[in-house]
Structure formats: structure tokens, C-alpha cells
Amino acid sequence: MKFVVSSSELLYHLQAVSRVVSSKSTIPILENILFELSEGKLTITASDLESTMVTSMSLENVEGEGVIALPAKILLETLKKFPEQPITFDISMDTKGVDIITDKGKFSVIGLDGDEFPEIPKVDVDKASHLQLPASLVLSGINKTLFATADDELRPVMNGILIEMSPESLTFVASDSHKLVRYQRSDATTEFSSSFILPKKPASFLKNVLVKEDGDISIDFDDKNAFFQMENHQLVCRLVEGNYPSYNAVIPQDNPNKIIINRQEVVNSLGRVSLFSNQASNLVKLSINGDELMVSAQDIDFSISAYEKLSCQYDGQPIEIGFKSAFLAELLDNISTDDVVMELADPARAGIFLPVDNDGPEDELMLLMPMMINA
Template structure:
């Protein structure tokens, strides 16, 4: 088979799907891209054992049809150094030797048989279809993926939980210390269904979705999903197991309410946390009527810092401790100028909310406190 394709177009599609390929694979063929030519359309696939990503490129001219697997480095590394120009791929169907001709040179290597590449899992007839606006899916993943765990003992915590009802779609992520729940009212299922999307495909979607517009089709059964975008199709396996009841850990009666500028608190935490004990990253928030005192200290090195931030506070005077890196993560991911913090007492989780939610979106974050010594 033979075809001509723009080097810049090919490179952008290869780079987008190459993130699926693991640095170490049990199957050597998973180090490869699968190229399949049919008419003037070249389908390129990259995969690992759990996730598969396909994209289509229109070629300028073609002869023949077929498939072969090509080592990803052999394609990607030289293409990165080439200026945009037509590339001619000439593949010997018998020996699988590939010649790539460009403006003032050529290179060649030998591919592998395309039919040895793993096939995608088929969905069951009972598969459910859900259409989600690309922006909604991006926001749900982007606001929650940072809170997923890396826990070999509890793999269900290592992904984003999609909770679908006839009223809304809820994205949840938690590592046991922090939890994020984002409810989207603009997506409704036909009934109750749910799945856990692993962290790797979630991060891949996070890079692909900003370039998408319109809706994304999510078709899934108990074990796998086909996620169809305008330029890409992702096939991934879910994390198996039951997700914990996330609503039961959200404290309901929180009489102490703070409203303050998100960036003021975020920047104060970044400065003050430098002086916290590196092992614990503990910062103390001292809450009183019109101000929060943010403080940290490292007794071993006799360093300390404190800053005062104005706020509106309704509640009793309270000292509460949090892990600074977690609190900074949360504030970085809340899309609002002001935040509300709701607290019951220093031993119970604090709830951090955007003062104003985005349209059709309801976001809640929760952070477990740390014990203060004094």
C-alpha cells in the first residue's frame, strides 16, 4: 500500500494518541501505532492493556489498502524534526518494509503485522448511551481528577466515579482525605447507572476535550466504554468494584460559615506553608469575626509564619488544622472569585464551596482536618 499525508497533520494526531503508550509494555506490539488504510482515510490506533485511542487522518492520495503496526519512536521522533511537507509512505505488503520519502531524504524500517494488534472489546447489547456536552465532560473531569487516589489496596478510589440518574450526572473523586463532588444538571440519564473511569483515560480526555465542541457520545456496559469525539474514539476498561457511599461522609450541620477571597487565601497558604513542617505540611486557620489568621511552624528548624486575611465569618471562634498541599489543590480547582468554607468543629471535615457556581453546575469539596498539638 502507498499513501501521501501532510507531516504536520500526521504529527499532531500521533502526539495526541501517543500518551496512551506505556514506557514498558508486556506485549512488544503495544510499543507500536496501528496504521489502517481504507480508501483515503488512515486510521491510527495507540493502546495499552486497558485503554485504546483511535483517530482518523485524511490522506492526499492512496493506492491499495491494509494495516500494519509501526514502532511509535520510528514515526514520532523524526516527524518532530521535520518542517510541514507531504510525506510519501510506501509499504511492501509482503515484507512489511516501510519507506518514508520526504522533500530531501527518506528513511525506512520494518513494521509488524497489523492483525497481531489487540482487538477492541465489544460492548454488550445492553450497553447504555449517554450524550454529554464536551465542555461538561471536560469540566467534570478537570475539577475532580486531582482528588483521585493512588491506592493499590483500594483500586476503586483510583478513578472518577460517574453517578448517572434521570435528573443529573455527578462526578466524584476522593482519596480518603479530600473529596470533590460536581453535579451537572444539564446531563440526564434514562435511569440509574454508574461506573468508575480510571485516572489514565481521565487525564487523556482532559487533554483531548478542550479541542472538542458539540457533544461526546459515551456508550458503556458494566466493564467498558466507547467514548466518541469528533476526532478521536477512546475505548477503556472501567475500575471494577463498588464505590463508597460518598454522600454519607459529607457533614450536614455546619453552623460556622466563612466567606473570603479565594486568591487571597490561596496565595497566603502558598507563602505560609513554606514554613510548615515538611513531613506534615500542617497549616492552622484561626477563625474569628472578621479575619482568618493563617499560620504554620516547623519546631525542628525554629521557623514560623503567619498572615491575616479579612473575611466574613458567622460562627464561634475556632482553630482548625489542614494539610496545606491539599487545601492549595482544592482552591486551585474551584472556579470562583470567592469561596465559602463551612465547618462544624475542628475534628470534622471542612466543606469548601464556590461562592457562585457555574451555570448548571454544583460543586462541593471536602477536606479532612489535621490534629493541632495546642
Template sequence: MKFIVSSAALYSHLQAVSRVINSKNALPILDCFLFQLQQGILSVTVSDSETTMQTSIPVIESVTEGKIAITAKTLLDALKEIPEQPLTFSVDSATLEVTVTYQNGQYSLMGQNGDEYPQATALSAEAVKFTMPVDALLTGINRTVYATADDELRPVMNGIYFDITQEDITMVASDGHKLVRCQVLDAKGSDRAAFILPKKPANLLKNILPKEQGEVTIAFDERNAVFELGNYHMICRLIEGRYPNYNSVIPKDNPFKVTVDRASLIGALRRVAIFSSQASSLVKLNIKPGSINISAQDIDFSTSAEESLPCQYSDSEMSIGFKSTFLIDILSNISSAEVILELADPSRAGLIVPVEQEEGEKLLTLLMPMMLND
């Protein structure tokens, strides 16, 4: 097996898929990239036994076809130091020795038999299939993945729920304290269907989608999902189980609506939260017509802070407490210049929605309050 490939093209593709590889693998061969050369196309496969990703790289020249597994860390570290130039890979099929020749020298390393690399499972014949724009999927993942849980007792909460209807595709994530619902209006399915995408493959997609354009084809059955992109192909195990009815927890009638500048509110929260209790990160929002007062205190250390911001609000005065880290997370993942806080009373969940929705999406976030002592 012998081929010539651009060092920069190879390195960027290897770097993108290398995130699949776990730091510790049960099978030693899963520490490797699987190189397969067929008809002038080099495909590189990586897997952690639950998620498998493949990318294709056109080669400049190829002599003989074949497959070889090469240790990922060694190859990545070596390629990182080489400026853009053609690399010649020569593989001795008898000894599995790999020689990489470049302008001023060469690397030699031992490969492993590519036939021993685990094969990804195929989807069943009943698999559901749909397409959505690459940027819509990327936006949906960016809007929701931060709100997924790390809950061993409720694994269904540890991923993004895709709710597919004939009108739109809704992506939902919640950790029990905060919830994000992002309706993608530019995509729809042919029938009602749903699946839960785990956090790791969601983050892998978040890294490779900015390099892609056009449409992504998604197919899934009860156990696995396949994402087909121009240069990448990913198959991953899904989280099995029933996702909670997310619409039932979203309050329908929140009479108090506060419009405030998003960036100013984030800045004030970050400054004031420094003085909140380290155990709770509680900040108190005291809302009056025309202004919002943000305060925090740590009784143990006798520290406190408060700051006022102008806002659009004309109802009666009210106070509500939130965990500052969660509120900052939510506000940081909204792109609108202004947000609306929709509140009912200090014990009910508050909704945070952008004043201006992005084209093709409808975003809603929910945050559970914290009890105020006063």
C-alpha cells in the same frame, strides 16, 4: 499500501494518542501505532491492553489500502523535526518496510504485521448509552481527577465515579482525605447507572477533549466504557467494585461560614506552608470576625510563619488545621473568585464551595481536618 498525508496533521494526532502507550509493554507490538487505510481515511490505533484509542486523519491521496504497525517513538521523533509539508508513506507488504518520503529526503524503517495487533473488546448488548457536552465532560474531569487516590487496597478509589440519573450526572473523586463532587446539570441518563473511570483514561480524555466540540457519546457495560468523539474513539477497562456512598460523608450542617478571596488565600497558604512541618504540611487557620489568620510552624527546625487575610465572618472565634498541599489543590481547582469555607468544629470535615457556581454545574469539595496540638 501507499498514501500522502499532511505532516502537521499526522504529528498532532499521533502525539495526542501516543500517551496511551506504556513505557514497558508485555507485548512488543504495543510499542507501535497501528496504521489502517480504508476509503481514503487513515485510522491510527494505540493500546496498552486496557485502554485503546483510535483517531482518524483524512489523507491527501491514497493508492492501496492495508494495515501496518510502526514503532511509535521512532516515528514521533522523526516527524517532530519535519516542518509542515506532504509526506508520502509507502509500505512494502512483503518485507513490511516503510518508506516515508518528504521534500528533501526520506526515512526508512521496518514495520510489523498489523494483523497481530490486539483487537479491542466490544461492549455487551446490555450496554448503557448516554451523551453529554464535550465541555461539560472536560470540566467534570478537570474538577475531580486530582482528588483520585493511588490505593492498592481500595482500587475503587483510584478513579472518577460517574453517577448517572435522570436529572443530572454527578462525577465524584476521593482519596479518603479530600472529596470532590461535581454535578453536571447539562447532561442526564435515561436510567439510573454508574461506572468508575480509571485515572489514566481520564487524563487521556483531559488532553484530547479541548480539541473537540459538540457532544461526546459514552457507552458502558460492566467491564468497559467507550467514548465516541468527532476525531477520537476510546475504549477502556473500568474499575470493578462498589463505590462508597459519597453523600453520607458530606456533613449536612456546618454552621460557621467564612467567605474569602480564593487567590489571596492560595497565595498566603503557599507562603506560610514553606515553614510548616515537612512531615505533616499542617497549617492552622484561626478564624475571627473579619479576619483569618494562617500560621504554620516546624518545631524541629524552629521555623514559623503567619499571615492575616480579611474575610467575611461574624460567628465566634475558631481554629482548624488542614494539610496545606490538599487545601491548595482544592482551591486551585475552583474557578470562582471567592470561596466559602463551611465549618463545624476542628474535628469535622470542612466544605469548600465556590461563591459563584459555573453555569451548568454544581461543585462541592470536602477536606478532612488535621488535629491541632494546642
């Protein structure tokens, strides 16, 4: 088996799938990337058993067909050092010896039998649901929610993004119990109602490849796996099993205190003031009175404190509420508008954060649980 390929094009495809490769796998072949040459097309596959990423490229200068697994790390590191040039892969299917030939040299490695590579799961047609969405919409849903997923071994359902579809909307939800994000699109609907939990790791794979995808993405899912078919890539991943908590139940409905703040001003202020907060709690206090928002923090143990006053739009009773600074800054960083509406009921209930312009097909809501303010 022999083929010629552009070094930079091959590197691009390898980098797309290599994020799936686990360096700590107990199955040696999973530290390899599968190359399958057939009918002038090179299909490249990587897997960690939980997720499988596939990409393909058309080649013109090809001899023979076959399948072989090649070591991911040495292949990637070598290609990164090459300038753009055509390189030849000369593969002996009998010995699994691989010669990578350039104008100036030859690099030899030993591959593994490609037949030992795990098979890609197939969709269960009897249990499967199908939907087709713009790649940009799926990317927006992942971008808006991925940061809010948890790392909770005891509650694995929290370690992913809940994707709900219905005749009314498509909803992406993520929560780590401290913060919650709900991103809805009324311009993406289905004739059926269903849902699945996309694990964090394959969600981050999708985020990386969808940036370079145009057009639609085809999604099929059954009770165990989800299959994402894009123009240049395919991702198959095992879904998180279990029922996602009733997230709507934790969103406060009656929030009489509404404040409009400049998002970036508050983020910048948090960056300065939080340096003076207790390192263990990272607590900052927001005091709102009239058209003034005061951001303050203190660390009694080291006798340090700080406050800054910012302007805001507020018509309501004075209120003080505490938040973990890092969570509040992260949440504000992920809202798309310059101005943000903050809705509060009382210091013991969660704060709601909304873009100031939330009227189109996008409905974006973020929630942050408060912290107790020491008297």
C-alpha cells in the same frame, strides 16, 4: 500500500493516541501504533490493553489498502523534527519495510504485522447503556475531579472518577480519602439510573483530546468497558470493577460556621506560610475570629514559624482548624470563583468548600479532612 500526508497533521493525530502507548509493555507490538488504510481514510490506533485510542484522517493521494504496526517512539521523534511538508509513506506489505520519503531524504523502518495488534473490545449490546453529552460538559467534570483521585493499590475503586447518571442530575465524584470532590450538573440527565468508575489514566486521555473537540460525545458502557465516541477520536477503556464508597455519608450536613474568603489571597498566603511548616506534616492552622482569618505554621524542630492575617466575612464563634497545606492549596486552585465559602462544624470534622455562586446548573462541592493541631 502508499499514501501522502501532511507531516504536522499526522503528528497531531499521533500525539493524540501516543499517550496510550506504554514504554514498559511485555507485549512488543503494543510499543507500536497501528496504521490502517482503507477507502482513502487512515485510521490510527494505540493500545495498552487497558485503554485503546483511535483517530482517523482523510487522505487524497492513496495507493492500495492495508494494515501495519509502526514503532511509536521513532515515528513520533522523527515527525517532531520535520517542518510542515508533505511526506510519503511507501510500505511493502510483504516485507513490512516502510520508507518515509521527503523532498530531501528518506527514512526507513521495519513495521510489524498489523493483524497481531489486539482487537478493540466491542460493546455488549445486552448490557450496554447509552448517553450523549456535550464534550465541554464531560471536560468540565473531568477537570473538576481528576486531581482528587487516589493512587491506592489496595482500593482500586478510589483510583478513578465515579460518574453517576440519573433523571435528576449527572454527577462526577473523586476522592483520595483526604479530599473529596463532587461535581453535579442538573442540566444533564438520563431516563435511567446507573454509574461507572472511569480510571485515572483514560480520564487524563479524555481531558487532553476533549479540549479540541466540539459538539457532543457519545458514551456507551457495559459492565466491563466504556466507549467514548467523539468527532475526531474514539476511546475504549476498561472500567474499574467494584463499588464506590457511599461518598454522601462523609459530607457533613450541619456546618454552622460559614466563612467567605478570597481564594487567591489564601492560596498566595499558603504558599508563603507553608514554607515554615513541618516538612513531614505540612500542617497549617486557620484561625477565624470576626472578620479576620489568620494563616499560621511552625516547625518546632527548626525553631521557625510564620503567620499572616487576611480579611474574611464571618459571623460565628471563633474557631481553629488545621489542614495539610498542599491539599488545601490544590483544592482552592480548582474552584472556579474568586470568592469561596468555607463551611466548618468543628476542628475534628471535614471542611466544606463551595464556590460563592453555586446556584446555576453546576453544583460544585469540595471536602477536605482536617489535621490535628498540636497543643
